Every structure is written in structure tokens, then in C-alpha cells.
Amino acid sequence: MSYTGSQVRQMFLDYFAQNGHTAVASSSLVPHDDPTLLFTNAGMNQFKDVFLGFEKRPYVRATTAQKCVRAGGKHNDLDTVGRTARHHTFFEMLGNFSFGDYFKNDAICFAWELLTDVFKLPKEKLYATIYLDDEEAFTIWRDEIGVPVERILRLGEKDNFWSMGDTGPCGPCSEILIDRGEHLRCDAEECAIGKCDCDRWLEIWNLVFMQYNRDETGTMTPLPKPSIDTGMGLERITSVLQNVGSNYDTDLIRPMIAFVEELSGQAYHRDDRGFPFRVIADHVRSCTFLITDGVLPGNEGRGYVLRRILRRAVRFGKVLGIDRPFMYTIVPVVVQLMGDAYPEIREKNDFVQKVIKIEEERFHETLHEGMRIASEMVNKVKAEGSTVLPGRQAFALYDTYGFPLDLAEDIAEENDLTVDKEGFQAAMNEQRERARAARQDTVYGAGMEFWSELYSQQGATRFSGYQALEATSTVQAIVRGTEVVTEAQAGEEVQIVLNETPFYAESGGQTGDQGIITAGDTVVRIVDTKKMAGALHVHIGIIEKGTLQTGDAVTAQVNGARREAIARHHSATHLLHKALKETLGEHVNQAGSLVEENRLRFDFAHFSPLTREEWQAVEDRVNAQLLADLPVNTEETSLEQARAAGATALFGEKYGDQVRVVSMGEYSMELCGGTHVGHTSQIGLFKLVAEGGIGAGLRRLEAVTGSAALAYMNSQEETVRTLAEKLKVPMNDVNRRVDALQQVLRDKDREIEQLLTRLARYQVDDLLATGETVAGVTVLAAQVQAPDMDALRQMADLLKAKIGTGVLILAAVVDNKVNLVAAATADAVRQGVHAGNIVKEAARVAGGGGGGRPDMAQAGGKQPEKVMDALAAAKQVIKNQLGA
Known part of the structure; x- marks a missing residue:
């Protein structure tokens, strides 16, 4: 029997739910608090802190269908997507997880039962690989499952050993493969598992046995609670169950190819002629999901990857003769295929189409300019008597105008030139290294591994800052640079970890608290507070007086006036978000924020500058809520209940099963961990001060509240007063006088x-x-x-x-x-x-x-x-x- 891709996804989740697993929704493609990761690229990403012991969940078994993107870098070379039957930028990873509950025996038994009893795959076609010396897994496969010894293969570390990083949790793997038939064998002398990588031997499931912790010396010690992490690509298992030779021939992707056939008027072929079709089908899925999750085309980071993916698809549209914006028209096909499983893409359908269309239009203009630049490069090379287009110039075309290397080669070939591929690759590698370095997260010299290790020793910091601005606490650790020390002297810069703190650590756009920590005569001036390793509050400061030692009893006191100013601005962002939706439309969604004591910055999805009327309407709506003196209430509840009540979840934020809901009367309800005023009237006054575009379909507003708003208004008034004095007119007559002067200038210009x-x-x-x-x-x-x-x-x-x-x-x-x-x-x-x-x-x-x-x-x-x-x-x- 053949199943649809949607049925396969649901059957997987239902099977594990029936076996005691909690079905957990897919996390965003934008990882939260993980600077090492550009996109969510595996099912385990959202459980990383659980595996590391930083986070507790109300369940010990979970199952997910996780949306993933692998585009560029070590995980996926864009140029291979569409050339093979399995490579994608976007894909779905089916997985089941155990957090210290069951281990190898159950993981293997679950996998075998699902594949053979539920999916009805022939047992005689299935093979298992294990790590070289994993005798436990070998025994389970042979004795529990009954797989013949000749179909259990031992492979080395490259294939069958997994690690989260150079240090930390790791363990052997067991992969399940299926023999798809002699007719698919390759031309290798020995076509066999571990010897070749052809379509005959298809890996369909990887079972990771997380059982060791590896330290800096490479020594591995058994974990007290071994865990399970598995991953099975939905597209891959669906291709097996539908008995098709490629993921692109499954009903998960083929309808998009059919749509492109209709758009282009050309027929799809499964050989190299179908390469452009496969690229477009794959890339439109990535674009749809990335934009839905808040990524917008840009020149850096995630936005740059999205732009590359989209422009690559547009380029291949041109290869098929589609010389107009078209990618946005395929989005409804993606929504039709996947909207039931991921309703967020249905909700954002119109917005996604608008973003893609705008970017396509811009790229058509850019491509035209790029062709001009390419022509100039070629003419210069020929004028110099050379026959080679320098690799760095080809890379500049690729990086700035989205030209893939093969397009540069085509242009060069038309002019009897070649391209310096080595120079191109060198420039590409340099850019990748810069991007990798940019993602390294450090706090005053100490990296993530340092803070993770410290967290494992000290545990989470208890935050008491919602209730009070002062707390009695104990110094758990003092860090100087990248070194843990037992004491620090006056004049030294330090990072301090307490067992309890009222200091809010920077999170959700809200800047970290400042204040003082005292122990007797010792005074530490805290200039910032960061959150590391998920739950470790790090107080960054300077010892102004005395000596601080580990174990000291201290009083931690937040700068109350600054906290109140920050709270006013943070509460205002919630009201602003709602006012923008009411004024501009429901497509408006927060895409980032910064909340400081003197201002707020708010990024949101919208396609045009605010008109003067819209600007005023937003301001008026927010200030109306301040005058209404709405009560601001916070409540801890489940994520499911909060969403059912209509609470807004914000882009880029990570939410556990228990969330904090901030309500402002009946006007606004958002999930938020920040600090807020008690009533909206305490915000005082709200004033917009700046607005501008920061990317395709992305705008930025800046505003001030409270005393900062009053200072801004006073400054504006002083400017008008000074102008009135210079013009020698009353303040309320400045406009008339300026109009008169402008008319005089126009007359003079004509003269x-x-x-x-x-x-x-x-x-x-x-x-x-x-x-x-x-x-x-x-x-x-x-x-x-x-x-x-x-x-x-x-x-x-x-x-x-x-x-x-x-x-x-x-x-x-x-x-x-x-x-x-x-x-x-x-x-x-x-x-x-x-x-x-x-x-x-x-x-x-x-x-x-x-x-x-x-x-x-x-x-x-x-x-x-x-x-x-x-x-x-x-x-x-x-x-x-x-x-x-």
C-alpha cells in the first residue's frame, strides 16, 4: 500500500504518541539563544538544552516532525541541491527522543516495529549498521529483532558515531538502510553498504545512542542518564513507501514541479534536464517557511542565505524561459500541500507572497546591472590580453548580484575566456570563514562551552526580580576574563554568578539591569547582566571598593529608576505592536526589538513607509491606552492554553511548555518574560521619533516614553523657539514665516x-x-x-x-x-x-x-x-x- 506524505508524517507521530511519547510541535527555523546555529537543521535542536541538562520538560519521551533548513556551509552546498535525488535546503525530520528514559533496546524495537508492522516494509530488505565495538546494539539487532548477522554491519566513527561538539554528549549510532534493488546498483567494483553511496542502499533512519560525555582531553565517561535522539527524513521514507526513485517524485514535492511545468510551458524530465525544476521546487519551500518564521531577504546572516536561495531559483526560472517574477505564485501550492501540518504558512500566505514578489522584482533589476558589470569585467580581461576571468571577480558577481559560478562560466565561454575556479573557491572559503567567526558567541572573552560547564557546576540562577529589586544572595562564582577565580580586588573587571538575583538578564530585546552588589564594605558596580547557558545570570561589573570572594553573602540591588524606565518602554512595545496591527493590518508582526531606558526600537513586517496619517493614528492608539489606565497582569500558564486564549508569540523567541503571559486590559496579550509597569498610565507619554526601512518588507520604528518622551518634546519645543527667535516671529507663526521665506527663495531662483x-x-x-x-x-x-x-x-x-x-x-x-x-x-x-x-x-x-x-x-x-x-x-x- 502507498501512503501520501501527509499520512506518513501523521502515522509516525501517532505511533510514538501511542507508545508514551508527547507530540511536540516543530520549533521555528530560527534557533533561539544558539549562536552556533544559523537555522534549525535537526530534530534535536529544540531539545539541546534538555540533553545538556540545562532545561527540564514535563515529559521524558517526545516525538516531532521538525521543519529544517540546511543551506550553505558544512551542512549543505547549495550547488548540489537538485542534482541528486536526496539533497534539499528544506526538509522535514521525523524523530523520537528519550531524555534519560528508555535506551537502545526500546529505540531499536520501536524503529523496527514502525517500519515493518506499520509501514509494512519487507524485513528481508532492511539492514542495520552499528558502531565498530557497540556489542550491545549488535546483540539487540541479532537476538531481539532477529536480523541475520550478515545484514548487521560494523562501521567506523565517520559513519556511526555522533557528537554534539568537540566536547559534551556523544555516542554511537545505528542506521537502518533498505536495499532498493539490484537495478539501482552503481558502477563501483564493490557496490555495498559502507563501500559506496548509491541509490541502491538507502539510509532511512538514524538512531543515536547518547551515552557518553567527552571532555577536553577526549576522555569519554558514561552519562548517568543515557538518552535517545533519532532522525528519519520524511521525504526519504516517503520515496520508499511510494516506490519512486527520487524525493522529488513524491507527492510532497512533485505538485510544485508540475506547477512549474505549466508556468514554463516545458516538460519535466528526471535526468539532468529536470535540474532547474527540482531547484525551484526545493527552494520555494525553503523561502515559504523561512519568511513565515520571520526571516527576510537581506545582506547578512539568515537574510543573506534566504536571498541566495530565492535568487538561485529565479536564475533557474530564466533557464526555463520564465523571465518575470514567478516564485511567489508557487507559494499557494506549498500552502495547499503543507498548510494542514504547519498552519502558520497558511496564516502568512499573503505576506510571504508579497515579500517574495518584491525580492524577485529587485533581483530582475540587479541581474540586469550584474550583466552590465560582467560585460565590463570581460572587456577589461580581453583588453589586458588575458584569457582568464579572475576568481575574485567571479565571486563578486556571485556575492553581489547572485550570479552562480556556472553563469559566470557561461559568460566567459561566450567570450572565449575561462574562469579561475580556484580563486573563486578561495574567495568563497574566506567568506565562509568570516561568517563562521561572526557566529562565535563570546561574553568578555568566555565562550559558550565555558559558561555551559560553569552552569553544570552551579545550576540555574533563581530570578526574583519580578517581585523585588533587592535580594540577599551568595557569590557562587567570580570570572575574570576566561578564568574562574576565588577573589577579585578593587579596580578589576569581573563577571559574577549568584545563586539568586533580582537583576534581569538581557533577553527578549530588553537590555540587562544595572545596579550594585555589596558585601560589607565591598562595592561592585554592575554595568550589565547577561543570560548564559540558558539560565545562568552573569553580572558584569567593576569592583569599586574592597575585595569580593566566592561564598560571600551579598546584597544585590537593581537601579530602580533605570528598571522603571526600561519597563515603561517594554510595556509600550506591546501596545505599539497591537496599534500597528490595528492601523496597518494583521500582516504586521514583530521581527525584533530593543528596549532601553531612554528609547525603544521596534522592527516589524510591512511593505511601505508609514504615511503621516498612519504615524499619527499609531501614536494616538497607543496614547489612548495610556489614558485608559489599563491594568497590566502577568500569568504563568501552558503554551497551549496561552495560544488558545489568543496570546501573541513573538518572532525569534523560544517558549517552553510553561509560559508567562502579559496582558494589558483586553487590548494586548503577549507571551513575554520581560519586566513591565503595573498600569499603562505609568508609561506616561508615548512619542514616535523615527521610522525607516531596514530590508525588503521590514520597517523599523523608534519611540520614547515617560521622562524620555518629555525630554524629546522639550527638545523639539526648544528647536521651534530658537527658530522663532531667529525669524523674529511668535512660535505659532513659524510655519507661516517659513512658507513666506520659501516663496522668496523660489522667486530668487527664477531671477x-x-x-x-x-x-x-x-x-x-x-x-x-x-x-x-x-x-x-x-x-x-x-x-x-x-x-x-x-x-x-x-x-x-x-x-x-x-x-x-x-x-x-x-x-x-x-x-x-x-x-x-x-x-x-x-x-x-x-x-x-x-x-x-x-x-x-x-x-x-x-x-x-x-x-x-x-x-x-x-x-x-x-x-x-x-x-x-x-x-x-x-x-x-x-x-x-x-x-x-
Whole structure:
């Protein structure tokens, strides 16, 4: 029996739910608090802190269908996607997990029962691989499951040993493979598991036995509670159950290929001719899910990867003859196929389409510009007598304009050139290294592994800052640089860990608290508070007086006035979020925020600048809630209940099963761990101060509240007062006076323009006398006085009207730059004169460029000292054109 991909997903989840596993929703593709990870790329990502012991869940068994993206870097080379039957950027990973509950025996038995009893795969076609010396797994497969010894293969560390990193949890794996038949064997001398990587031997499930902890020396010690992490690609198992040769032929992806067939008018083939179809189908899934999860096209990080994926698909659309924005039209197909399993893509359908369409339109413009740049690069290489396009130039095309290497090679080949692939790859590797380095997360020199180890020793910090701004506590650790010390002296910068703290650690956009920690006469000034390893509050400060020692009893006191100012701004972001939705539409979603004592910054999804009316409407809506004095209440509840009640979950935030809900009357309800005012009236006043775009479909607002808003208003008033004094009018008369002055300026501009026109006429009469005759054509080349390019063109028009049969080039130096205009009469053009070529050569001599029509052209240069040389070069071009 053949199952649909959706049925396979549900059957997997149902099976494990029936066996005591909690079905956990897929986490966002944007990992929270994990700087080592660009995207969620495995089912275990959302349970990483559980496996490390940093987080407790109300269950010890879980199952998920996790959306994943692997694009670029060590996990997936984009160029392989679509070339093979299995490579994807977006895919779904089915998994079951045990957190110190069951281990190898149950994990293997569950997997075998699901594959053979539920999915009905033939037992005689299934093989198991184990780690070389994993006798326990070997015994289970042989004795419990009954797999013949010849179908249990031992492989080395590369294939069958998993680790979370250089240190930490690790353990052997057991993979389950299926023999898809002799007809799919490869040409290798020995086509066998572990010897080749062909489609005959298909790995369908990987069972990871997390049983050791590896330290810095490489020593592995048994974990007290071994755990299980498994992963089975939905697309891969579906291809087996539907008996098709490629993931792209399953009903999870094939409908998108069919849609592209209709768009392009071309038929899909399963060989290399179908490569563009597969790229587009894969990439539109990635784009849909990434944008839904809050990623927008950009020039850095996740936004850059999304942009590359989208532009790569557009490029292959061009290969199929689709020379218009089209990717956005495939999004409804993705929604139809996957919207039931992931309702968020259905909710964001319109928004996703808008973002993709805008980016496609921009890329079509960029691609046109890129072709121009590529042509210039090729011409320069040929002019230098070389036959190789430098790799770094090819990479610049790739990096800036989205040109894949094969497109650069096509352009080069058309011009009898080759591309320096080694140079291209070197530039690519340098960029990857920069990206990797940028993702390294450090706090004052100490990396994540350092804080994770400290957390494992000290445990979580108890936060009491919701209830009080002061607490009696004990110093658990003092860190100086990257070293744990037992004491620190006055003048030293330190990071302090307490067992309990009222200090809020930076999280959810809210900046960390400041204040003081005292122990007798010892005073530590805390300048920031960070959260490390999930739950460890790190107080960063300077010892101003005395000596601090581990174990000291201390008093931790938050700067109350600063905390209150931060709370006002944080509560205002909740009201702002709601007001934006009411004013602009439900598509508005928070995409990031920063909450400080003197301002707030709020990023949100929207496609155009706010109009003056929208700006005022948002401000008015927020301030109306302040006047309404809404009570601000917080409540701990389950994530499921909070969502059912309508609470808004924010982009980029990680939520456990228990969440904190912040409600402001009936106006706003959001999941939030930050600190807030007790009533909205305590915010005082809300004032927007700035708005702008920061990416495709992404806007940024800045605002101030409370005393910061009052200071802003006072500053604005002082500006108007100063202006009124300078204009010698009352403050309420400034607008009228400015309007009057602007009218005076307009009148003066017209007078100046008239005077310049008269001056130009006087210059024209003088210049005509300087012309010389070449082959019956009057040639005029001169430097003149002109305030701008418009005036220079006007002078050229006047000369052209009086010169008879003639050609002219004028130069003027404006703001230390050269303006050039060339013009030719119709009969001069018929004799071979071309103004565009004349001005182009003059501009080259003056250190610039430009061109235009045969009868009129303009250009610019950066070297005013070469004006006369440029005019001389222009005269020579004219003589050459006239054959003189």
C-alpha cells in the first residue's frame, strides 16, 4: 500500500504518541539563544538544552516532525541541491527522543516495529549498521529483532558515531538502510553498504545512542542518564513507501514541479534536464517557511542565505524561459500541500507572497546591472590580453548580484575566456570563514562551552526580580576574563554568578539591569547582566571598593529608576505592536526589538513607509491606552492554553511548555518574560521619533516614553523657539514665516535662472567666434562657466541652434568635478559625428565616464586639472570621425 506524505508524517507521530511519547510541535527555523546555529537543521535542536541538562520538560519521551533548513556551509552546498535525488535546503525530520528514559533496546524495537508492522516494509530488505565495538546494539539487532548477522554491519566513527561538539554528549549510532534493488546498483567494483553511496542502499533512519560525555582531553565517561535522539527524513521514507526513485517524485514535492511545468510551458524530465525544476521546487519551500518564521531577504546572516536561495531559483526560472517574477505564485501550492501540518504558512500566505514578489522584482533589476558589470569585467580581461576571468571577480558577481559560478562560466565561454575556479573557491572559503567567526558567541572573552560547564557546576540562577529589586544572595562564582577565580580586588573587571538575583538578564530585546552588589564594605558596580547557558545570570561589573570572594553573602540591588524606565518602554512595545496591527493590518508582526531606558526600537513586517496619517493614528492608539489606565497582569500558564486564549508569540523567541503571559486590559496579550509597569498610565507619554526601512518588507520604528518622551518634546519645543527667535516671529507663526521665506527663495531662483540664461547667451556669441572648420563642419571645444549640468546643457542647446553645420563639446568645473556636454547638428551626424563617443573619450581623460546619443551626450570626470586635455582629446575624436 502507498501512503501520501501527509499520512506518513501523521502515522509516525501517532505511533510514538501511542507508545508514551508527547507530540511536540516543530520549533521555528530560527534557533533561539544558539549562536552556533544559523537555522534549525535537526530534530534535536529544540531539545539541546534538555540533553545538556540545562532545561527540564514535563515529559521524558517526545516525538516531532521538525521543519529544517540546511543551506550553505558544512551542512549543505547549495550547488548540489537538485542534482541528486536526496539533497534539499528544506526538509522535514521525523524523530523520537528519550531524555534519560528508555535506551537502545526500546529505540531499536520501536524503529523496527514502525517500519515493518506499520509501514509494512519487507524485513528481508532492511539492514542495520552499528558502531565498530557497540556489542550491545549488535546483540539487540541479532537476538531481539532477529536480523541475520550478515545484514548487521560494523562501521567506523565517520559513519556511526555522533557528537554534539568537540566536547559534551556523544555516542554511537545505528542506521537502518533498505536495499532498493539490484537495478539501482552503481558502477563501483564493490557496490555495498559502507563501500559506496548509491541509490541502491538507502539510509532511512538514524538512531543515536547518547551515552557518553567527552571532555577536553577526549576522555569519554558514561552519562548517568543515557538518552535517545533519532532522525528519519520524511521525504526519504516517503520515496520508499511510494516506490519512486527520487524525493522529488513524491507527492510532497512533485505538485510544485508540475506547477512549474505549466508556468514554463516545458516538460519535466528526471535526468539532468529536470535540474532547474527540482531547484525551484526545493527552494520555494525553503523561502515559504523561512519568511513565515520571520526571516527576510537581506545582506547578512539568515537574510543573506534566504536571498541566495530565492535568487538561485529565479536564475533557474530564466533557464526555463520564465523571465518575470514567478516564485511567489508557487507559494499557494506549498500552502495547499503543507498548510494542514504547519498552519502558520497558511496564516502568512499573503505576506510571504508579497515579500517574495518584491525580492524577485529587485533581483530582475540587479541581474540586469550584474550583466552590465560582467560585460565590463570581460572587456577589461580581453583588453589586458588575458584569457582568464579572475576568481575574485567571479565571486563578486556571485556575492553581489547572485550570479552562480556556472553563469559566470557561461559568460566567459561566450567570450572565449575561462574562469579561475580556484580563486573563486578561495574567495568563497574566506567568506565562509568570516561568517563562521561572526557566529562565535563570546561574553568578555568566555565562550559558550565555558559558561555551559560553569552552569553544570552551579545550576540555574533563581530570578526574583519580578517581585523585588533587592535580594540577599551568595557569590557562587567570580570570572575574570576566561578564568574562574576565588577573589577579585578593587579596580578589576569581573563577571559574577549568584545563586539568586533580582537583576534581569538581557533577553527578549530588553537590555540587562544595572545596579550594585555589596558585601560589607565591598562595592561592585554592575554595568550589565547577561543570560548564559540558558539560565545562568552573569553580572558584569567593576569592583569599586574592597575585595569580593566566592561564598560571600551579598546584597544585590537593581537601579530602580533605570528598571522603571526600561519597563515603561517594554510595556509600550506591546501596545505599539497591537496599534500597528490595528492601523496597518494583521500582516504586521514583530521581527525584533530593543528596549532601553531612554528609547525603544521596534522592527516589524510591512511593505511601505508609514504615511503621516498612519504615524499619527499609531501614536494616538497607543496614547489612548495610556489614558485608559489599563491594568497590566502577568500569568504563568501552558503554551497551549496561552495560544488558545489568543496570546501573541513573538518572532525569534523560544517558549517552553510553561509560559508567562502579559496582558494589558483586553487590548494586548503577549507571551513575554520581560519586566513591565503595573498600569499603562505609568508609561506616561508615548512619542514616535523615527521610522525607516531596514530590508525588503521590514520597517523599523523608534519611540520614547515617560521622562524620555518629555525630554524629546522639550527638545523639539526648544528647536521651534530658537527658530522663532531667529525669524523674529511668535512660535505659532513659524510655519507661516517659513512658507513666506520659501516663496522668496523660489522667486530668487527664477531671477537667477533668467540671469544665467542671459549670461549663457553672451557666452554663446563669444564662443561662436572661436570655432574652427574641419571638413566643412564647424568644431567648437571650450571650457565655460556654468553652475550645474542643466545650465551647461542649456548653453549647448543655444550654441547648437546657432552653429549651422557643426559639433561642439563644452566643459565646466563644478564642485571640483568636471561636467561635459557634447552636441552635434543633424547634418554633422550624417557626416559621421557621434556625440556619445566624443564625450566618452573626453570623460575618460578627465577620470570619469558617460555617453549618449549621436546628437547629444553628457558625462562627468573627477580630475578638473585635466579639463583642457579632455577637450583636446575630444577634438581629435571629432577630426577622426570626420576623416580629417
